Amino acid sequence: MGPLNGGRVDGDASPEGGRLDLEWLENIYKEFHQEPELSTAEEKTAARIIRELTPFTHWKVTTNIGGYGITAVLENGEGPTVLMRADFDGLPVAEKTGVDYASKHSQLDAQGQRVPTMHACGHDHHVTSLLGAMHVLDGTRDKWTGTVVALFQPAEEASIGANGMVNDGLGNIIPRPDVCLAQHIVAGPAGRVFSAPGPVMTSSTTIEITLYGRGAHASMPHRSVDPVVLAASTVMKLQTVVSREVPPDQFAVVTVASVEAGKANNVIPDSAKISLSCRFYDEALRKKCVDAIKRIVRAEALSMGADREPNFKFVGMLGATNNSEDVFKMVRGSFDEAFGDESVDMEPWTASEDFSVIPKSFGVPYMLWTVGITPRRQWDRAERAGRLDADIPTNHNPAFLPDLTTLPVGVRAAAVGVLSCLQGSWPRPDKSSEDQTYLPTVPTDADIDAVAVETSGAD
Secondary structure, eight states: OGGGGTOOOOTTOOSGGGOOOHHHHHHHHHHHHHSOOOTTOOHHHHHHHHHHHTTOTTSEEEEEETTTEEEEEEEESSSOEEEEEEEOOOBSOOOOOOOTTOOOOEEEOTTSOEEEOBOTTSHHHHHHHHHHHHHHHHHTGGGOOEEEEEEEEOOTTTTOHHHHHHHTTHHHHSOOOSEEEEEEEEEEETTOEEEOSEEEEOEEEEEEEEEEOBOEETTOGGGOBOHHHHHHHHHHHHTHHHHHHSOTTSOEEEEEEEEEEOSSTTEEOSEEEEEEEEEESOHHHHHHHHHHHHHHHHHHHHHTTOSSOOEEEEEEEEOOEEEOHHHHHHHHHHHHHHHGGGEEEOOOBSSOOSTTHHHHHHTOOEEEEEEEEEOHHHHHHHHHTTOHHHHSOOTTOTTOOOOGGGHHHHHHHHHHHHHHHHTSOOOOOOTTSGGGOOOOSOOOHHHHHHOOTTOOOOO
């Protein structure tokens, strides 16, 4: 059990007894890193994971759940059921790390364009860590009891992978978990493990807004209702949502990330489209800001004399990742024992995740923690110079690359988290909880006004 509590393992060690072959760990990580695949198109990655699961004869493996989703279940006597999730899709990013195992892969995206792909968010690290933790757990079956569910999830970057697995009958495929876990790598000192209770990642609401005007010749603007001007005024007015309607002590982001209008220099188009990415920790504030966005957009259209109301399409909604206090207390104590001073508090992260869809689908508590992967020398040099923001590549950056020494840390963190929860007692929540009704349909305006986002029932 030494490796589970922070002990080092030799490269010659066997997976038996919970020990890991570090050469295997590094090689399998590099394989995943070299050929990343985009969300919903992870065919080869899923096949590679399935091949790695073949030696796990005690685990029940199910494939093609909600696309390329995979689960592996190990029942090992009486005790809690603990689910550990890893995502495995890549991003349309051209890698610029310069390592000999860098991705040179490309793939057709949803629009049919060939784009370079990269594991710029560390999902290759997540999969490798979970596979390694499975080796540890499988090799120490005589030292723990309960049930472990390893869940490999596609399409996280598109915010649809967890929903897809739930909608495809995940609750009928695996035993109902008592607690769900996940980890994510981040820019931070290599090997440091960050954890906290409460909201640790934001909710995400993505809105596509179509503004309707009246087209005309560019030489006759008086005959038009110019949607380009309307889009410009709307974008500027939307900046007041956070600056003037959100209390200074609360967090909110409303970003207009895309503006599309017109195809020719002598034509005033009849419509324009703007896309918004909005982030919040607090659900009540999210609803307030969505209301403000709709109010401002409609008012701007009215002020321009538009004949038609704007159209709001909500293409992505994720709730905040809100870690359970009880799960945190259980796992953090084990992390402190395993990692010592490298187990520290996690600052809230403004990114969003679809992991919480899975525990919410079962109405059970959950926890997500992060692991730092930046080489220590690089981090310390940037910190001394006051250049962390400038010099340290973050997730989704073409230069984002985990230090290979963090692979066994990811394995240990995953295994320690699962084993600590197997020792806990997890009462089942009241089935009347709000988190029991999941609605996967595209929400209407009425849904947006009243919805408790991404709640779920997996019976």
